[in-house]
Amino acid sequence: MYDYQPPLRDMQFILAELAGLDDIARLPGCEEASADVIGAVLEEAGRFAAGVLAPLNRAGDEQGCRLLEGGRVATPEGWQPAYAQFCAAGWLGLSLPVEFGGQGLPKLVSTPVMEMWNAANMAFTMLPILNQGQAEALRIAASAEQKRTWLPKVVSGEWGSTMNLTEPQAGSDLAATRTRAEPQADGSYKLFGQKIFISYGEHELTPNIVHLVLARLPDAPAGVKGLSLFIVPKFLVEPDGSLGARNDVRCISIEHKMGIHGSPTCTLSFGEGGGAIGWLVGEPNRGLEVMFVMMNEARFGVGVQGAALAERAYQMALGYARERVQGRDAVSGAAGRPILCHPDVKRMLLSMRARVMAMRTLLYTAAGWFDIAHHHPDAAVADKHRRYVDLLMPVAKGWCTELGNDVCDEAIQVFGGMGFVEETGVAQHFRDARIITIYEGTTGIQANDLVGRKILREGGATLRELIVELRASATALSAAGLAELGDGQGAAIDALESATDWILANGREQLGEVLAGAVPFLHLLGTVCGGWQLGRAALAARARHAAGEGDPVYLDGIVELARFYMATLGPQAAAHAATVREAGGALTRFDEAAF
């Protein structure tokens, strides 16, 4: 109904003006990422997203996946040829290492590309995302021989990948993992147990599936320090690389979910027929460390899904608001105008666009930091950016997924009754989005990570460093004649600093109260960072306009977008800060028996 339009103009603006593409292209190992090459990659990725993936999205939702006889799983029509085309074009390995068949492009480039795929078809895109995550895990932890056997097939997408963490009693708490691995005489292991919520745990899009499984060795210590990582393929692989016997892993059910129907969510049973054959990856009992390295990437990727679904829903709502004629212009009294003329509808669209751009700018900027952390020759510079990435990863995941849901929700509101009807397609994005604040760690888990591991553990050092940078940015806005933006941002930073002080002062003695404010604090930090990024965008837009470059309507729109953000989301900062400080007392006193 409203075709997906790759938002290349916004992407290019952010990459060039805000996320430092030119600087990153000068880093060792990133030389391929010239503006020309990147422009071509984004255009081509956008064509693929809009032309191949997006047209399958609705049918994927309607058809969903089906569990067939013998534990086979059918994916929606069209998934197979699209996936073949995806792999043939080399998209899967875009940012994976060249030595295993990838293209080694920086994260700053793969991030907008991932955004487009997710916007076009999130349920489909989860399949290659799994390969990318698994490739990263194998790269970190696998032996040279394991890498030779598995990595090229995973990087090319010839074989599918899964991550097997969750069990019925072990969701957020992996310490409760029960799946066990028994060592065999030949150096392999036999695995026994059940894993749930395994995305693409079974399908026939690829001839083989490589399951990466968290399990316990017989002598493993209790808790998370007793978890080891295993490769358990669907089909065993012969020494010549051909596929051998079917392994003892079966899909016993698939979930009936609210969204992402095109992505089969499987319960996998390992070892019912005598033991699923697997191989240990990395050192015994250190599986979770590998998972944690990967998890940062995976969480970032889910944050990108937030921006992606928000963009898609925004485009649909804008398309509808420009076409649907209803009511009279409240100011002029004119009839026959589309509903975008109504101030409240324009407010919703502007609010969506402001949040999409804030998320996108923050995510791309963080992707750039990631590249600097990995490639910058100056260790101090690299370290600073690594610390920024670590600090803000829970925000990239938690805040962007929460906002992604909010924007999809608002898009339905623009459609009115038509939004509640599945036919228009906007409801699907709302339903799909509902998982992203949950998987790869709920917003609450992200917020606890932010407050506990990222702030309290280091006494707030990196956050203090960031706040100095935020203040400088607010000052620059005022100096450039954008005083109301600078003032608004200054007030928001004050709120952030006061809440930070309170957390640091009370984190030891009043941990319960502090954690009660963790999610509001995550929203606070996200709100301030979003304002920071849109402030930077406004400065850049104004400078380009003054230099006579670019489309002045677009550039002035960026400035007004930043002002609108500061007028609507900016004041939330102080409210969140008050909640951080004040909610824990009543929460602690409230007797659970009074619920």
Next chain:
Amino acid sequence: MYDYQPPLRDMQFILAELAGLDDIARLPGCEEASADVIGAVLEEAGRFAAGVLAPLNRAGDEQGCRLLEGGRVATPEGWQPAYAQFCAAGWLGLSLPVEFGGQGLPKLVSTPVMEMWNAANMAFTMLPILNQGQAEALRIAASAEQKRTWLPKVVSGEWGSTMNLTEPQAGSDLAATRTRAEPQADGSYKLFGQKIFISYGEHELTPNIVHLVLARLPDAPAGVKGLSLFIVPKFLVEPDGSLGARNDVRCISIEHKMGIHGSPTCTLSFGEGGGAIGWLVGEPNRGLEVMFVMMNEARFGVGVQGAALAERAYQMALGYARERVQGRDAVSGAAGRPILCHPDVKRMLLSMRARVMAMRTLLYTAAGWFDIAHHHPDAAVADKHRRYVDLLMPVAKGWCTELGNDVCDEAIQVFGGMGFVEETGVAQHFRDARIITIYEGTTGIQANDLVGRKILREGGATLRELIVELRASATALSAAGLAELGDGQGAAIDALESATDWILANGREQLGEVLAGAVPFLHLLGTVCGGWQLGRAALAARARHAAGEGDPVYLDGIVELARFYMATLGPQAAAHAATVREAGGALTRFDEAAF
């Protein structure tokens, strides 16, 4: 999985302590509503909701409705016997006039009853709600003969009812209505046109369906002042009351919706076979006035759906949080405890309960005002309460439906991955809830009504009167030793007053800017009113505790709930007020071409 528990304790507390049940039972015409009778009615309604309606809810969602051959519509299994039982018990006419077979109980009594039905099974409950609305319309506008013919069957539920307003080009804007009615020689009319989004537009739960249809007479003026109201029955009625020929109205499709699957949403075609026979209700061209009277009631009822779904989702989340064991207590380090021990999970539950209680107290209090407005012998008292009802109706509808959605959303978050899986049932409430901010006027429509008709048109007189009452309530909190509640509420009222001043100062010259802040203003007023009501609840709870009456754990919980509300939602008031004042400028300047 988690059975619905009628929240009778909370309901009784609010009715007795806050909504003035005793006073209302002394009003002329309300004498039946003694505390004993009401207690029995609520218990019995709760039993029916939990025992009959709630068990059908999930199956209704899963089966949905089907369009059969010949335009017939099948409703879910179990709907038929439940509806028969519902009507036989006389539930439908609970608050309808005694002279037409109703029980004439005050709205203060029917409101908690409606809440329970909606919480148990919203899709089912929409059917009797339609009868209640139609009965009200006929009572206001129908002739004595029409009342004799139709009202008893509508009030008993023997025949179903529908409201036919929306057309493809006429959604929020009824001025665009095209369905036409041609006068016939015998005094009847023939109707031609198509109506969409007609809830229970076709089904076989009742032998006849009475459609109330908005249409234009041949000589009607353009716009909303040219709309007339017609009765168009599915089967014509013979003079002896028996059913005659099938009328020329057909269901041509039903919508595939995101939620309320058990409620068939129909497209009805009138007059394809030569004209659907109908009768004019009330005066020509004044149909919308009748609709508007009804609409206030209908909007209030949708607000109640917000509280109802929120309560249901809260109960499920609480049940899950008390059972699900995961992780360690962050403060004590204890393992094996349910997730309710985690501060962030407790925060979510407390936030849900606080919002449910704020909504419920506001709605019941408003229901009491409604009864006073209708029955109080002192015209000045009646008038004051009528004005309060009118002022706050957009808040009761808009704010409670928005909060209802938020609470259902948060319930999914408590369930984590299990919330995204349809099996647990919490996803259904989230999907069902998504329509309530849309139908009977979107939140934007409510907010425009609030700012335009309810505030600007009378220069803010009633709102100023309400603010005086709010201030007195804040003062009373401080005087009773609940100073932090009084101070918080005082600050929130300051914010409300500043935003009100701004709207009144700018409404004439800057209407676009003012309307851009209408929804934030609605949230602001709702937030303040919710705090007001919970403040009253805290005062009452404290007084009862001091008097040694009631369960002290419950009563102290009410006080902490009010404090928690003030710490989490209270600070939003100032943020909303800032947005009301500041967002319109950037919104007005933003060029639509820059979207």
